[in-house]
Amino acid sequence: xxxxxxxxxxxxxxxxxxGAILVVGxxxxxxxxxALSPWYTEQTMVRPQPVPFSHRHHAGELGIDCRxxxxxxxxxxxxxxxxxxxxxxxxxxxxxxxxxxxPVRASYRDDTSLAWTRVNALPDFVxxxxxxxxxxxxxxxxxxxxxxxxxxTYRAGTLYxxxxxxxxxxxxxxxxxxxxxxxxxxxxxxxxxxxxxxxxKEYDIQSLQHCSVCHR
Amino acid sequence: xxPQGSKNIVASPEPEPIIRxxxxxxxxxDKISAIxxxxxxxxxxxxxxxxxxxxxxxxxxxxxxxxxxGVGIWGIRVPTAWGFAIVNFVWWIGIGHAGxxxxxxxxxxxxxxxxxxxxxxxxxxxFAVMCAGMFPLxxxxxxxxxxxxxxxxxxxxxWPQFRSPLVWDVFAVSTYFTVSLLFWFVGLIPxxxxxxxxxxxxxxxxxxxxFSLGWRxxxxxxxxxxxxxxxxxxxxxxLVVSVHTVVSLDFASxxxxxxxxxIFPPYFVAGAIYSGFAMVxxxxxxxxxxxxxxxxxxxxxxxxxxxxxxxxxxxxxxxYATETFMAFYSGSETERFMMMNRLAGPYxxxxxxxxxxNIVIPQLLWIRRVRRSIAFLFVISLVxxxxxxxxxFVIVVISLHRDFIPSSWGMYYPTKWDWATYAGTFGLFxxxxxxxxxxxxxxxxxxxxxxxxxxxEEKSHS
Numbered sequence: 001x002x003x004x005x006x007x008x009x010x011x012x013x014x015x016x017x018x019g020a021i022l023v024v025g026x027x028x029x030x031x032x033x034x035a036l037s038p039w040y041t042e043q044t045m046v047r048p049q050p051v052p053f054s055h056r057h058h059a060g061e062l063g064i065d066c067r068x069x070x071x072x073x074x075x076x077x078x079x080x081x082x083x084x085x086x087x088x089x090x091x092x093x094x095x096x097x098x099x100x101x102x103p104v105r106a107s108y109r110d111d112t113s114l115a116w117t118r119v120n121a122l123p124d125f126v127x128x129x130x131x132x133x134x135x136x137x138x139x140x141x142x143x144x145x146x147x148x149x150x151x152x153t154y155r156a157g158t159l160y161x162x163x164x165x166x167x168x169x170x171x172x173x174x175x176x177x178x179x180x181x182x183x184x185x186x187x188x189x190x191x192x193x194x195x196x197x198x199x200x201k202e203y204d205i206q207s208l209q210h211c212s213v214c215h216r
Numbered sequence: 217x218x219p220q221g222s223k224n225i226v227a228s229p230e231p232e233p234i235i236r237x238x239x240x241x242x243x244x245x246d247k248i249s250a251i252x253x254x255x256x257x258x259x260x261x262x263x264x265x266x267x268x269x270x271x272x273x274x275x276x277x278x279x280x281x282x283x284x285x286g287v288g289i290w291g292i293r294v295p296t297a298w299g300f301a302i303v304n305f306v307w308w309i310g311i312g313h314a315g316x317x318x319x320x321x322x323x324x325x326x327x328x329x330x331x332x333x334x335x336x337x338x339x340x341x342x343f344a345v346m347c348a349g350m351f352p353l354x355x356x357x358x359x360x361x362x363x364x365x366x367x368x369x370x371x372x373x374x375w376p377q378f379r380s381p382l383v384w385d386v387f388a389v390s391t392y393f394t395v396s397l398l399f400w401f402v403g404l405i406p407x408x409x410x411x412x413x414x415x416x417x418x419x420x421x422x423x424x425x426x427f428s429l430g431w432r433x434x435x436x437x438x439x440x441x442x443x444x445x446x447x448x449x450x451x452x453x454x455l456v457v458s459v460h461t462v463v464s465l466d467f468a469s470x471x472x473x474x475x476x477x478x479i480f481p482p483y484f485v486a487g488a489i490y491s492g493f494a495m496v497x498x499x500x501x502x503x504x505x506x507x508x509x510x511x512x513x514x515x516x517x518x519x520x521x522x523x524x525x526x527x528x529x530x531x532x533x534x535x536y537a538t539e540t541f542m543a544f545y546s547g548s549e550t551e552r553f554m555m556m557n558r559l560a561g562p563y564x565x566x567x568x569x570x571x572x573x574n575i576v577i578p579q580l581l582w583i584r585r586v587r588r589s590i591a592f593l594f595v596i597s598l599v600x601x602x603x604x605x606x607x608x609f610v611i612v613v614i615s616l617h618r619d620f621i622p623s624s625w626g627m628y629y630p631t632k633w634d635w636a637t638y639a640g641t642f643g644l645f646x647x648x649x650x651x652x653x654x655x656x657x658x659x660x661x662x663x664x665x666x667x668x669x670x671x672x673e674e675k676s677h678s
Contacts, residue, residue: 005425160372
C-alpha cells in the first residue's frame with residue numbers, strides 16, 4: 001500500500017503539537033501586552049483642546065498652585081475646571097492680544113463656557129472622590145504624572161483597575177506628607193516604604209479594596 | 217447449608233448474545249465503514265440535515281437579535297430572571313451524562329454491551345454539552361465578555377468569584393467537554409485508521425490520515441491506546457457525578473424555597489442519567505432501523521437501557537417524594553407554600569404532567585413486552601425527555617415566580633424567541649449529529665471486533 005504522507009510529516013506533526021502550545025501562549029501574551037500598551041490605553045495621547053493650554057508653563061515655569069484653577073479638589077469629588085474668569089484674572093492684563101487666547105476672550109465676552117476635552121475620564125460605573133485622596137496624602141502627581149512638565153496635557157495612567165489597585169493594595173508605596181500633596185515637583189524619599197508605612201498609620205489609610213468602594 | 221443445594225438451582229437460561237451471532241471481524245468492519253465510505257449521501261440524510269441546518273440558522277438569527285437587543289427578547293422578567301435559558305442548559309447538560317456513563321463507568325465495570333452504543337452516545341454527549349454551554353453564555357446578556365469567567369491575568373487585577381457555584385459551573389462544564397472530546401477522539405483513532413485504509417479517494421484518505429495520527433496498529437500503539445482509554449475513563453468517571461452536582465449547586469446554594477435543599481446533587485445526577493438514557497434510546501431506535509444495524513444494536517441493548525431508565529426513574533421519583541415530604545416536615549412557611557404552589561398553583565398543570573411523564577408512564581418498563589417493543593420504547597423515551605425538561609422548568613420557574621415577598625410575585629411567560637432559541641439548539645444538535653453519522657463510524661469498529669473475538673472464543677471453549 002502506498003504511503004499517504006511523506007516521511008517529513010513525522011517531524012512536522014510533532015513540531016505542530018508543541019508549536020501549537022507555543023503559538024497559543026505567545027498569542028495570549030501578545031494580547032495582554034497590547035492591552036497594557038499606550039497604543040491601546042491612549043495613555044500618552046494628546047487630545048485636541050479649544051486652547052493649547054500648557055501645564056508646563058503655568059504649573060511648572062510660573063509655579064501657580066494646582067488649586068488656583070482646580071479649586072474644588074479639597075472639598076469635592078470633582079477637582080473642578082476653572083471658569084473663564086479665572087483665566088482672565090491674569091489674561092485681562094497680560095497677552096491681551098495674543099491670537100492663541102482669542103477663544104478665551106470670546107468665551108468671556110459671550111459668557112459661554114470653554115469646552116475642554118476631558119483627559120482623565122473615568123467610566124460612569126466608577127465612583128471616585130478627589131477630596132478623600134488629597135486629604136489622605138496622595139499627591140496630584142501620583143495619578144496625574146509629571147503634569148508640570150506637560151506642554152500639552154495627556155493622561156499619565158492607564159485608568160485600568162489594576163492601576164487603582166496598585167496603590168489601594170500598597171498605599172505606603174505612594175503616600176506622601178500632606179504638606180507635599182500639591183507640590184508638583186515632589187520626589188519620593190529614598191526610604192519611601194518605611195516613611196510611607198508611618199504615614200499610612202498616621203493618616204489612618206484603610207487600603208479599601210472591596211467592590212462597592214468604587215462600584216457603588 | 218445443604219451441600220447438594222447448589223445442584224438444585226435451575227441454571228439460568230443461556231444469556232442472549234450481545235450482538236447477533238454470525239459476525240466475523242470482516243463483516244463488522246465492512247458493515248460499519250460502508251455507512252461512511254460507500255453508502256454515499258442519501259436523500260433521507262440530506263433532508264434530515266436540511267431540517268437541522270434550517271433550525272441552526274434560526275439559532276443564528278436569534279443569537280444575532282439577542283446580541284443587538286439584549287436578553288429582553290426572552291420572557292425573563294423579575295422575579296423570574298432564570299427562564300428557558302437555564303431550564304434548557306440543565307436539560308441539555310443532563311442529556312450528556314448518559315454518554316459519559318456508558319463510555320466511562322461501564323468500561324471500568326467491563327459491561328460488554330456498551331461497545332455497540334458508546335460511540336454515538338459519546339457523540340451525543342459532546343453535542344449536548346455544546347448546546348448546553350451556549351445557554352449560560354447567551355443568558356449573561358453580554359456573551360462577548362464570557363472570558364471574565366476565566367481566571368486569566370487581566371488589567372483589572374480581578375479573579376472570578378471562586379465562592380460562586382456559577383464559576384464552578386464554568387470549570388465543571390469546560391472540563392466535562394474537554395475530557396469527553398478527548399475520550400471520544402482517542403476511541404476514534406483506530407477506526408479513523410481503518411477508514412483511511414479503506415477509503416478510495418486520495419483526499420478522503422488524507423483527511424482520515426491526518427486525524428488517525430499515524431496509527432499503524434502496532435503492539436505499542438495498542439498498548440498505549442488501551443492505557444489512554446483506561447486513564448481517560450478514570451478521569452471521566454468522577455465527571456459523571458460531579459458535573460450535574462455542580463449544576464445542582466447553582467440552585468442548592470441559594471436560599472430560594474424549593475432550591476435550598478441537600479437532596480439536589482444526587483437527585484440531579486440521577487435525573488441526568490435518566491434523561492440521557494432516554495435520549496440515547498430516542499437516537500438509537502431510528503438510527504439502527506435506518507442503517508439496518510439491528511444485529512449490532514440489538515433488542516437486548518434497548519432492553520438494558522430501558523432497565524437503566526427504570527432504575528434511575530425510580531431514584532428521581534424518590535427525589536420528588538423527598539422534596540415534597542421535606543417541604544412539609546421542615547415546618548418552614550415558605551417551603552410549604554412553595555410546595556402547595558407547585559401542586560396547585562398557576563403552573564400546577566406542568567407539575568402533574570411532569571409526574572405523569574417521569575414517574576407514572578415509565579412504570580410500563582417493568583413489563584418485558586414493553587421493553588421489547590420498539591414503538592413503546594421510542595414513545596416512552598420521548599415522554600421521559602419531555603418530563604425531564606418539565607422537571608427543570610418546575611424547579612426554575614415555580615420556585616422563582618413566588619418567593620418570600622408576595623408583593624414581588626409575578627408570572628413567567630416564554631416568548632417566541634425563547635422557543636426559537638430552544639429549537640435552534642436542536643438545530644445545532646441535529647446538524648452535528650447528521651454530520652457525525654455521515655463522516656465518522658457511529659459504532660466503534662474496534663470494540664465490536666473485540667466483542668466478536670471474545671464471543672467466538674467463548675463458543676470454541678464450550
